[in-house]
Structures are given as structure tokens and as C-alpha cells.
Amino acid sequence: MVRRVLALTSGRIAVTILALIALLALLGPWLAPQNPLATSDNALAATSGAHWLGTDYLGRDVLSRLLDGSRISVLGSLEVALVALVVGAIPGILSVYLGRAFEWFTLRIADTLVALPFLLFAIAVIALLGNGITQAMLVTGVLVSPLFYRVSRAATLAVARSPYVEAAIVSGASIGWIVRRHVWTKVLPPIAVALAQTIGVGFVIVSSLTFLGIGVQPPEPTWGGLLASDLGYLSHRPWAPVAPALLIMVTVWACNLLADAIRDVSGEAGRALANDHKARANRREAAAGPHPAGGSR
Amino acid sequence: MTTTAPEAKDAVREDATGSVLEVAGLDVHYGRGRKRRRALHGVTLDIAPGEAVGVIGETGSGKSTLARTVLGLVPASAGSIRIAGEDVSGYGPRQWRDLRRRGVIQYVFQDPLRSLDPDLTIEESLTEPLLIQGVRRQEAALRARSFLDRVHLTTDLLDRLPGELSGGQRQRVSVARALVTEPRLVILDEPVSALDSANRVQVLEILKELRTSGVALVFISHDLGSVAGTADRITVLYQGELVETGTARAVVNQPQHPYTRLLLGSAPTLRGKPADRAEREALRALLSA
Amino acid sequence: MSPLTHDTLTSRPAGTAETTFDAPGTADAPDASAAGPVLALHDVRITDRVTEREIVHGVTFELTPGKAVGIVGESGSGKTLTCRAALGILPPHFEITAGRIDLAGTDIATLTPRQWTDLRGATISAVFQDPASYLNPAIKVGAQIAEVIRVKQGLKRRAARRRAVELLGAVRLRDPELVYGQYPYELSGGMLQRVLIAAAIAVEPRALIADEATTALDVTVQAEILDLLAELRERTGLALVVVSHDLAVVAHLCDEVLVMRQGEVVEQGETRAVLHDPRHDYTRLLIAEHDSYGLDTFLAPKEAS
Structure with missing residues (x-):
């Protein structure tokens, strides 16, 4: 799977970008040239040798804040995706096996979560549990989880009726055995696609939440927070939102690209795609190189 | 054979002279309320150890329902089923699982393309019934090898995936998989109908050889020709009822x-x-x- | 060989005689083309452009009106590709790289997509193995046949409907009016295959390709469909290409048989001759296999009397 994704140009681009961003998240706080929280008199400065991306309204170095904020932004969206995966995928798989009551119950919960107005719910929960990045991400993860629930349930249903699962049942296999041995490998590719997508969505959500002041609290920097504060000073420094906005955009785009690549290489579609490339290449070759024994008729 | 359930094994041996499978007055219905449909009615079938019985039936005759009911995958609405002397009529999921784990009864599916997990190697598929029984991995692998030989396949197939095998090879793997637990009864649901004639002949030859090994076979098919050469007795299922039973030769000729x-x-x-x-x-x- | 008489295709009730639809073109022309073969393949070779391998190594046969040619071979022997080439529906990446196919006297290599559309259904038609996948599950089967008739023969709705019901009767469906209003899921496999045959003969083609058309069916249903094809051939002079992996199915229906193996025609000739005096080892093997597991072996000889 990994090798096939890397064989696609789009897959390679996506993985490279995501690796760079992961590196940024890992090393960002150390790379920051200045203290991201240190204010100075030099507010709203333009780009200069000392401040590559200028300073914000409190005179803080924007580059340092971007780098320092990358960790929490990336971790936040990862957290969203993983929470959604655990909360969604496991009940999704089990809903096929644990009987009708469980199935009905989880299906209704999934429906309810989809129906809830997202931001209002997030604000309500934060009002209840207190404001913090972990709470915010947990709530977001739970709200996104129906996607995983549905994806994994659909994939499991497709496997559950297959003869090899019945053969295992006839040999006396337990549900745990069947899920571990047969179901898991079939559910993984669609879940991987959903995961890549959710990380992308997670970025937007974390950013928009911090933009609204939910989750991460100032002065702690995040990409979304930077975007928010920069927007307030648009008239003074119209170019300021570009850097954080670009970072968010590129990351989301890379995640979607990866999701597409995974979808393209898994299953029938993947094989058809590979064949198509090959046939086209062969035809081009045949057209380019004049055949010495061309007169086959 | 099975280390997990020695007492059950003894019970089976005591009954070695009785029937492997006894089905009496079996009724099966699908659906509920107004949509309730009868799939089987008054089916009675008795299979002695080592006997090969052909069940002939076409689409909608209830032949697959019969197999699935005997295996506990579909509940019966009336009648009784005894497997190796054990009355399984009122069994719940747990009792069924215990019975199946002993490996007394196995099943070969019609579609060799889908009856093996495409993501598992042949060795993994073959050893699965043994691993479920709790046999250790190395021991299971060793036994799987010996059964591969019984279906005329070479051990170099062991680490291949089903997708790399031909339909006939896959079906032979399915047969070997059903045999690894040394069952007393194997139910084969259309084992050759998805195969072309060369592979069909090969699989039928293997099934013929099996008859000397003492395992009883129930051979479900819509094709009289392939069953007539392999089965001792033939019974014809039509619209959920057995309409004719006799020796293979008698059914074909009279x-x-x-x-x-x-x-x-x-x-x-x-x-x-x-x-x-x-x-x-x-x-x-x-x-x- | 019976002449091509479209009128006999369906036993039309006397009262509906004014709705005859014998398309003017086909009524005038038959003598010119009926004399020659409907379909002629000459040394047809097909290549897979993905692997650059030749898959079919030269198939030659002629199909005159009322004749039935059978192609036998295991899966992957190229029999289906050959048929698809004759219908102009080769899968992507496959190409005819040598030889020629003449359809009613025209080399198909010269046909434009538009001409193809006119020929398919009207001159050559086909039924395949899995009938359900050739019908739209959301549309009543009768309407799907009527649509073919309306598009191909320009009949009005009402006339097309009447014709479709006639066709459903012609393929021996018990209650054509009822079947007309049913959806594909309400019909059994054998009934669906009849519906597809009805659609295939709707525009009165001169040749019908039956590619494993009975493979997925039960034995009794298979016999019904084969009986139907034999009957259509006798009544209307429909020429048949019967493709099957089962030698007996082909022997049952065809005058001439081609035995294919790995893209090669290993034996070709009159059915009776091929069965009684097979020349190639593969043909012998096919016959031997059938002898060891066909019903013939178990039938007591008294059947012959």
C-alpha cells in the first residue's frame, strides 16, 4: 500500500509536504529564532533582517510565533483525527457483530452527532468542561466520528457476508478472531482515506476554533490564532495573514492529495489505473519507434 | 486429534457405528409475518460414516438452505438434526461454536474466488481451522502441508495469495482446508460448478479419493452428471422437498x-x-x- | 437451410396485422445479402496493448443465415474476445491487429461509430452470461425492450409496447403482459435471459451471438433456453454463434464447431465429425472429460432404443 502510494506523483508530493510539516511540528519551537511571547515596541513592523515576517500588534516576531505554533496546530488536528478514529471506527466494526440493540443504539448516536450544530455544541461543551485545547479537540473528534463509524461499518458489512468469514465461523471462530483476522485488513484502506481527510478537516477546525478563541488561549500562538490576530490589522499590514493562511492551505491540500492517492491505489480502481498508464506508454512507444517489420498484414 | 476436547472425541468414537448426520422432518422458513416463505419442508436425511450422498437441486430448491441449516447458520423451524449422535436442534451460539471447534463437520463453498480471504496466504488460510482449535502454529503448519499433498498441490503454493492461484487450485485449497481438522462429515456446496471442465475433473477425482478415507461427504449440486460419478446415493430436492432418493445408478436410469x-x-x-x-x-x- | 422470413418470427394475432413493422429496408434487401454470409471472420488476430501480447491467433469462420457455429474453449482461450471483436465492443487496450471481419459484406474496420450503432441489433446482436447486469434495475423490463424498438425502428409508444409484449411471448415467457410490467429483480435468472433474448431479437437481427448465455443457469433452465434458440433458428433463419466452455452445449445446437485453446483454433469442422473423429489432443481431452463425468456414462444403454 505505502509503496503503491509513493509510486503516484501526487502521493509523493503529499507525503513530502506532510513530512516537512511534521518536521516543523517536531522542531518548530526550537527553530523559532526569538521568543514567540516576547513583546517589543517595534509593533506591526514590516519584514526585515531581524523579523523575516515582520512583527504583530504587540511587537512579537511573527516567524517565531508561526514556528512555535506549528506543534500545537499539527498535534491538535492529529488528536481530532485519532479521537474520531477510536470513537467512530471501533463501534462501526462492532455494530455489525454485537447484535441489533447495539447496532440501533450506535446508529442513532451517529445520526444525532451529525445533526448537532457543530460550533454551538463545541461552545456548550467548553462552557461545561472548561476551555482548553484537549477539551476542544475531544469534542471536535467526537463530532467528526460518525464519518469513521459509517465508513468502517460499511466496509465491515461488505466483509461480514463473504464466504471466507462464514468458513471461519463454521470452523468455530469467535467474533474477535474474525475481526482481527479477516475484517481489519479490509476496513483499513477506507479508514486510511477517511483519516487523511479528517486530518485536513481537523486543521481547518482547530484553526477556526482558535480563530474564535475556543481551545488554545492567548498568548499561546497557533496558526489559526495568528490568522485571527493578523486579520484585525489588515488595514495596516495587508500581507500579514498570507503566511499562516498559506500554511493551513498547503497542509489541508496535502492531506486531501494523500487521501485521493490512497483511494486511487486501493482495490480494483488501482489496478485499472496502473494498466491504463502502461497501455498508454506502450502505445506511445509503438507510435514513436518506427517498426522495422511494420508490414504485418 | 483435538487436544482441547478429549471427552467429546470419545463420545464421537462411541457413536462411530451410528449416523454421522441425521436430519428428520426438517422445516425451514425465511422472513417473518406476511413475508414468511417456506424454504424446506419435511426433509429427512440419514448419512452413514464414510458415505457419499449427492443432493441434487436447482436454484431455489433449498439445497443451500439445507447445508446452512445443518451447519447452524440458519435456524430450523421444525424437525431435528443430529451431528455424530449429538442432538443440535436447540443449540445456542456458544454450543454451536464449541461443536464447530471440534472440527467434526466442515463446509466447502461454491465460489472458490471468494471462499478464501484474499489478504491471507494459502498457509494462513489452511491453518486457520487448526489455530481456532488452539493448535500451536508450527504444529498446524506441519499438518497443513500434509493435507496439501492430499489435494495434489505442492508446498510452494503455501506463501502465495489466493489471487495468484487458478480457480481449480483455489477450490482444492478449500477442500484441503475443510479436511485439516479431520472431520467426519464435509458438506460441499456446488464444489465444481464454478470450475471449467479440466479443473472440474481434477476436483472430482480428489473427492473420489476422499471416499476411501472414511470421511462422509454431502455433495450438493445442480449437476447430476458430476454427482452421479462421485456419490453412492442421490437425493433430489425440488421446491424445498425431497422428491426422490435412491442409489446413483437407480436415480439416473429409472x-x-x-x-x-x-x-x-x-x-x-x-x-x-x-x-x-x-x-x-x-x-x-x-x-x- | 430455411430462408430469412421475418414474418414468422412471432405468431401475431390476426387482428393486429396492420401494425406490421417489417422495416422497409430489410424487406427489400434480403436477397442480395442473404445469399452471402452474415458474418465472416478471416484470420482474426487480437492483441492486448498493455502487455503487447497477441491473445487470439487467427480465427476464421463463416456464418450463413440459419447456420449455427459453436466456439468451445476454457476461460482465457480467447473465445469471448473473438465475439466482442465481431460486435465491435473489444475492451479497452485490445485491438484487432490482423485479419478482417465482414458483417453482412462490409469490412467492420471501415465502419464509423454511427454505422456500428445501426448495425448492432439490426444485423448482429448478442446475449451474455449474466443477464441481470445488462438490464437497468430501476426500469420495467418491458419498457427496456420497447425503448430498443422505438429507437431502432421508430415505432410509436403504443406500437412498440405491443411489439415488446409479442416478443416476450415469442421467447416463451408464460404471461408476457405481466412480465412486461415487472422489474428485473422480480424475475429469475432464466426469465431474465429470455427477456434479454427478446431484446436481442427485437430488431430482427440476422445473427445472434450467445456468449456463455446459459452458463449461469440451472440445467433445466439451460435446456429451455437452448430449445428456444433452436426454435428461433428454425422459425426465422436466425444464424447463431454459440460460445461455451461446455462441449455438450455446443454439440447440442451447432453445425460447425471451433475448439479454441490459448487463443488458437486447434480444431475446426462439422460438429459430428469433430465429436466422432477428434484430431487434436485437446479435443480428445474435452470429450474424455465429458465421458468420465457427463451423464452419458451412467445412462444404461437401453436409452438408445
């Missing part, structure tokens, strides 16, 4: 029921005159009346 006669008249033969169209028409009219 068919009693009009449906059996139509079946025989419909099978395309090589040198026989193109069987009489009018006679088939008459039988069809008789059956639909």
Missing part, C-alpha cells in the same frame, strides 16, 4: 418423479440425439400444473 426425469432430459449430452424437445415440454407442463 427416475420416478417428473422433475428428476426433466433434469435428466435437460442435461446436454455429447452423442445422444438432441433429446426430445417435445418430451421436455410435456414434463414442464406436468410440473407447472
Whole structure:
């Protein structure tokens, strides 16, 4: 799977970008040239040798804040995706096996979560549990989880009726055995696609939440927070939102690209795609190189 | 054989002279309320150890339902089923699982393309029933190898995936998989109908060889020809009821029921005159009346 | 060989005689083309452009009106590709790389997509193994046949409907009016295959390709469909290409048989001759296999009397 994704140009681009961003998240706080929280008199400065991306309204170095904020932004969206995966995928798989009551119950919960107005719910929960990045991400993860629930349930249903699962049942296999041995490998590719997508969505959500002041609290920097504060000073420094906005955009785009690549290489579609490339290449070759024994008729 | 359930094994041995499978007055219904449909009615079947019985039936005759009911995958609405002397009629999921784990009864599916997990190697598929029983991995692998030989496959296939095998090879793997627990009864649901003639002959040869090994076979098929050469007895299932039972030769040569006669008249033969169209028409009219 | 008489295709009730639809073109022309073969393949070779391998190594046969040619071979022997080439529906990446196919006297290599559309259904038609996948599950089967008739023959709705019901009767469906209003899921496999045959002969083609058309069916249903094809051939002079992996099915229906193996025609000739005096080992093997597991072996000889 990994090798096939890397064989696609789009897959390679996506993985490279995501690796760079992961590196940024890992090393960002150390790379920051200045203290991201240190204010100075030099507010709203333009780009200069000392401040590559200028300073914000409190005179803080924007580059340092971007780098320092990358960790929490990336971790936040990862957290969203993983929470959604655990909360969604496991009940999704089990809903096929644990009987009708469980199935009905989880299906209704999934429906309810989809129906809830997202931001209002997030604000309500934060009002209840207190404001913090972990709470915010947990709530977001739970709200996104129906996607995983549905994806994994659909994939499991497709496997559950297959003869090899019945053969295992006839040999006396337990549900745990069947899920571990047969179901898991079939559910993984669609879940991987959903995961890549959710990380992308997670970025937007974390950013928009911090933009609204939910989750991460100032002065702690995040990409979304930077975007928010920069927007307030648009008239003074119209170019300021570009850097954080670009970072968010590129990351989301890379995640979607990866999701597409995974979808393209898994299953029938993947094989058809590979064949198509090959046939086209062969035809081009045949057209380019004049055949010495061309007169086959 | 099974280390997990020695007492059960003894019980089986005591009963070695009795029937492997005893089905009496079996009724099966699908659906509920107004949509309730009868799939089987009053089916009675008795299979002795080592016997090969062919169940002939076409689409909708209930033949797969019969197999699935005997295996506990479909509940019966009336009648009794005894497997190796054990009355399984009222069994719950747990009792069924314990019974299946002993590996007394196994099943071979029709579709060799889908009856093996495409993501597992042949070795993993073959050892699965043993691993479920709790046999250690190395021991299971060793036994799987010996059964591969029984179906005329070489051990170099062991680490291949099902997708890399031909349909006939896959079906032979399925047969080997059903045999690894040394069952007393194997139910084969259309084991050769998805195969082309060369592979069909090969699989049928293997099944014939199996008959000398003492395992009882229930051979479900719509094709009289492939069953007639492999089974001792044939029973014909039509619209959920057994309409005719007898030795293979008797059923083929002196068919009693009009449906059996139509079946025989419909099978395309090589040198026989193109069987009489009018006679088939008459039988069809008789059956639909 | 019976002449091409479209009128006999369906036994039309006398009262509806004014709705005859014998398309003017086909009524005038038959003598010119009926004399020659409907379909002629000459040394047809097909190549897979993905692997650059030749898959079919030269198939030659002629199909005159009322004749039935059978192609036998295991899966992957190229029999289906050959048929698809004759219908102009080769899968992507496959190409005819040598030889020629003449359809009613025209080399198909010269046909434009538009001409193809006119020929398919009207001159050559086909039924395949899995009938359900060739019908739209959301549309009543009768309407799907009527649509073919309306598009191909320009009949009005009402006339097309009447014709479709006639066709459903012609393929021996018990209650054509009822079947007309049913959806594909309400019909059994054998009934669906009849519906597809009805659609295939709707525009009165001169040749019908039956590619494993009875493979997925039960034995008794298979016999019904084969009987139906034999009957259509006798009544209307429909020429048949019967493709099957089962030698007996082909022997049952065809005058001439081609035995294919790995893209090669290993034996070709009159059915009776091939069965009684097979020349190639593979043909012998096919016959031997059938002898060991066909019903013939178990039938007592008294059947012959």
C-alpha cells in the first residue's frame, strides 16, 4: 500500500509536504529564532533582517510565533483525527457483530452527532468542561466520528457476508478472531482515506476554533490564532495573514492529495489505473519507434 | 486429534457405528409475518460414516438452505438434526461454536474466488481451522502441508495469495482446508460448478479419493452428471422437498418423479440425439400444473 | 437451410396485422445479402496493448443465415474476445491487429461509430452470461425492450409496447403482459435471459451471438433456453454463434464447431465429425472429460432404443 502510494506523483508530493510539516511540528519551537511571547515596541513592523515576517500588534516576531505554533496546530488536528478514529471506527466494526440493540443504539448516536450544530455544541461543551485545547479537540473528534463509524461499518458489512468469514465461523471462530483476522485488513484502506481527510478537516477546525478563541488561549500562538490576530490589522499590514493562511492551505491540500492517492491505489480502481498508464506508454512507444517489420498484414 | 476436547472425541468414537448426520422432518422458513416463505419442508436425511450422498437441486430448491441449516447458520423451524449422535436442534451460539471447534463437520463453498480471504496466504488460510482449535502454529503448519499433498498441490503454493492461484487450485485449497481438522462429515456446496471442465475433473477425482478415507461427504449440486460419478446415493430436492432418493445408478436410469426425469432430459449430452424437445415440454407442463 | 422470413418470427394475432413493422429496408434487401454470409471472420488476430501480447491467433469462420457455429474453449482461450471483436465492443487496450471481419459484406474496420450503432441489433446482436447486469434495475423490463424498438425502428409508444409484449411471448415467457410490467429483480435468472433474448431479437437481427448465455443457469433452465434458440433458428433463419466452455452445449445446437485453446483454433469442422473423429489432443481431452463425468456414462444403454 505505502509503496503503491509513493509510486503516484501526487502521493509523493503529499507525503513530502506532510513530512516537512511534521518536521516543523517536531522542531518548530526550537527553530523559532526569538521568543514567540516576547513583546517589543517595534509593533506591526514590516519584514526585515531581524523579523523575516515582520512583527504583530504587540511587537512579537511573527516567524517565531508561526514556528512555535506549528506543534500545537499539527498535534491538535492529529488528536481530532485519532479521537474520531477510536470513537467512530471501533463501534462501526462492532455494530455489525454485537447484535441489533447495539447496532440501533450506535446508529442513532451517529445520526444525532451529525445533526448537532457543530460550533454551538463545541461552545456548550467548553462552557461545561472548561476551555482548553484537549477539551476542544475531544469534542471536535467526537463530532467528526460518525464519518469513521459509517465508513468502517460499511466496509465491515461488505466483509461480514463473504464466504471466507462464514468458513471461519463454521470452523468455530469467535467474533474477535474474525475481526482481527479477516475484517481489519479490509476496513483499513477506507479508514486510511477517511483519516487523511479528517486530518485536513481537523486543521481547518482547530484553526477556526482558535480563530474564535475556543481551545488554545492567548498568548499561546497557533496558526489559526495568528490568522485571527493578523486579520484585525489588515488595514495596516495587508500581507500579514498570507503566511499562516498559506500554511493551513498547503497542509489541508496535502492531506486531501494523500487521501485521493490512497483511494486511487486501493482495490480494483488501482489496478485499472496502473494498466491504463502502461497501455498508454506502450502505445506511445509503438507510435514513436518506427517498426522495422511494420508490414504485418 | 483435538487436544482441547478429549471427552467429546470419545463420545464421537462411541457413536462411530451410528449416523454421522441425521436430519428428520426438517422445516425451514425465511422472513417473518406476511413475508414468511417456506424454504424446506419435511426433509429427512440419514448419512452413514464414510458415505457419499449427492443432493441434487436447482436454484431455489433449498439445497443451500439445507447445508446452512445443518451447519447452524440458519435456524430450523421444525424437525431435528443430529451431528455424530449429538442432538443440535436447540443449540445456542456458544454450543454451536464449541461443536464447530471440534472440527467434526466442515463446509466447502461454491465460489472458490471468494471462499478464501484474499489478504491471507494459502498457509494462513489452511491453518486457520487448526489455530481456532488452539493448535500451536508450527504444529498446524506441519499438518497443513500434509493435507496439501492430499489435494495434489505442492508446498510452494503455501506463501502465495489466493489471487495468484487458478480457480481449480483455489477450490482444492478449500477442500484441503475443510479436511485439516479431520472431520467426519464435509458438506460441499456446488464444489465444481464454478470450475471449467479440466479443473472440474481434477476436483472430482480428489473427492473420489476422499471416499476411501472414511470421511462422509454431502455433495450438493445442480449437476447430476458430476454427482452421479462421485456419490453412492442421490437425493433430489425440488421446491424445498425431497422428491426422490435412491442409489446413483437407480436415480439416473429409472427416475420416478417428473422433475428428476426433466433434469435428466435437460442435461446436454455429447452423442445422444438432441433429446426430445417435445418430451421436455410435456414434463414442464406436468410440473407447472 | 430455411430462408430469412421475418414474418414468422412471432405468431401475431390476426387482428393486429396492420401494425406490421417489417422495416422497409430489410424487406427489400434480403436477397442480395442473404445469399452471402452474415458474418465472416478471416484470420482474426487480437492483441492486448498493455502487455503487447497477441491473445487470439487467427480465427476464421463463416456464418450463413440459419447456420449455427459453436466456439468451445476454457476461460482465457480467447473465445469471448473473438465475439466482442465481431460486435465491435473489444475492451479497452485490445485491438484487432490482423485479419478482417465482414458483417453482412462490409469490412467492420471501415465502419464509423454511427454505422456500428445501426448495425448492432439490426444485423448482429448478442446475449451474455449474466443477464441481470445488462438490464437497468430501476426500469420495467418491458419498457427496456420497447425503448430498443422505438429507437431502432421508430415505432410509436403504443406500437412498440405491443411489439415488446409479442416478443416476450415469442421467447416463451408464460404471461408476457405481466412480465412486461415487472422489474428485473422480480424475475429469475432464466426469465431474465429470455427477456434479454427478446431484446436481442427485437430488431430482427440476422445473427445472434450467445456468449456463455446459459452458463449461469440451472440445467433445466439451460435446456429451455437452448430449445428456444433452436426454435428461433428454425422459425426465422436466425444464424447463431454459440460460445461455451461446455462441449455438450455446443454439440447440442451447432453445425460447425471451433475448439479454441490459448487463443488458437486447434480444431475446426462439422460438429459430428469433430465429436466422432477428434484430431487434436485437446479435443480428445474435452470429450474424455465429458465421458468420465457427463451423464452419458451412467445412462444404461437401453436409452438408445
